[in-house]
Amino acid sequence: MNINEQVEYLMQGTEYGDETLKNKMAEELRIRLQTCDKEGRVLRVYCGFDPTKADLHLGHTVPMRKLRQFQELGHDVTFVIGNYTSLIGDPSDKDILRPQLTTEEVEANARTYAEQAFRILDPEKTTIRYNAEWLSDLSFRELIRLASNFTIQQFLTRENFKLRWEKGDPVYLHETFYSLMQGYDAYKLKADVQVGGTDQLFNIMTASRKIMDFMGLQPNIAIILGILPGTDGVVKMSKSLGNHVPISTDAADMYGKVMSIPDFAMGVYYRLTTRLTPPEIAEIEEGVKSGKLHPRDAKMRLAREISAAFYGEDEAIKAEQLFVDTFQKGSIPEDIPSFECASGSLVVDVLIAAGLAQSKNEARRLINQKGVRFEGSVIEDPAFEINENGILQVGKRHFLKITPV
């Protein structure tokens, strides 16, 4: 890729809430790439991760995907684990105070975090650093120097602090340190580029750049990524809203979850979670628009790309095959979990024992709604007894190979 193509690729999926700013960053990136090219070095890119939770979903991997793109273009990527900053808890994406974690919790989370991250990042080419390395040595005197670059007003105009201020909720002094610490990370790493989500706009644009400048370095370029919506296609992906695509699942589930996003969300997903380049994505979008490419096929490609990134090409192809067989053709998949029950058991009880229903009422409801099939035919009677081997199906996607004993 030439430099202009690189810029286009690396800026893909970014969101600054302001076109001018975006253009400015793109321009800085172009110049920095040229400079590095002349100097015969690569860009130093980093992104900090807060190990505040253990199980990640697709939304968390958006910055990682971006780092991977940098890696593929040959740049130097550092994965910073914010074990020191997470002792504070980033106030950025919350309008309430975050709980502070203990050192043990942070360490445990950091391990699982890195493990999941390396499904996307190239482990050979990634440097892992913990920011406690340098932050724990920062003296109070140095902290004061850093802090002197900022005014209270700057923090108070920041959306999430402002909201809390207006509501009369507490804004603690230590929460403002977070930005300073992150700026110091960027300085210590001599970063050329810093990647983050929209919630990091202030931290990166204001704090990091200012601190680097103050410390005599060229400010790093901010790559601010847009927000990935959940499976509803609208609201930010989050586990608590139940619209997330977890990383720790299996290829078939991931494939299916991606297929369940609304058609209109495909574009964002392509831009934020795949390795496809802008021309490739443009081709897909034009294809769908002109009717040449079926939206279903466009989404199947997306689902395959995403599941392949996490589970490998082979698993993704299998997941796709399963999807086609089960949903498009309505046939029964090959790999079905087996389940043993006492001969003569009532379906209702089997459904509960197998975890396909939470209660007898729920099981009956499923039967009443014609959602339960045995050997392909709908069960009408809740008192149906299972006396022989057969396939029990609930809804479209739950199958059990039943063996009465």
Add this chain to the structure above:
RNA sequence: GGACGGUUACCCAAGUGGCCAAAGGGGACUGACUGUAAAUCAGCUGGCGAACGCCUUCGGAGGUUCGAAUCCUUCACCGUCCA
């Protein structure tokens, strides 16, 4: 420290003595249709029971009453205002 307001099912939210297992919306689930677990439409959403019904649930505990999500006391938490 004081004065109000709030706490209802997975989430939001109505209900202010019996007709309340509790309106409405969202989500989840099932069905139809289809182009997919998209969209749309329909159903459904405490437990036990084949069923008349019974049991548990409206922040916790206690009380008034034939009867309480609803009234009283008290405790906990959240919010707004005052100090």
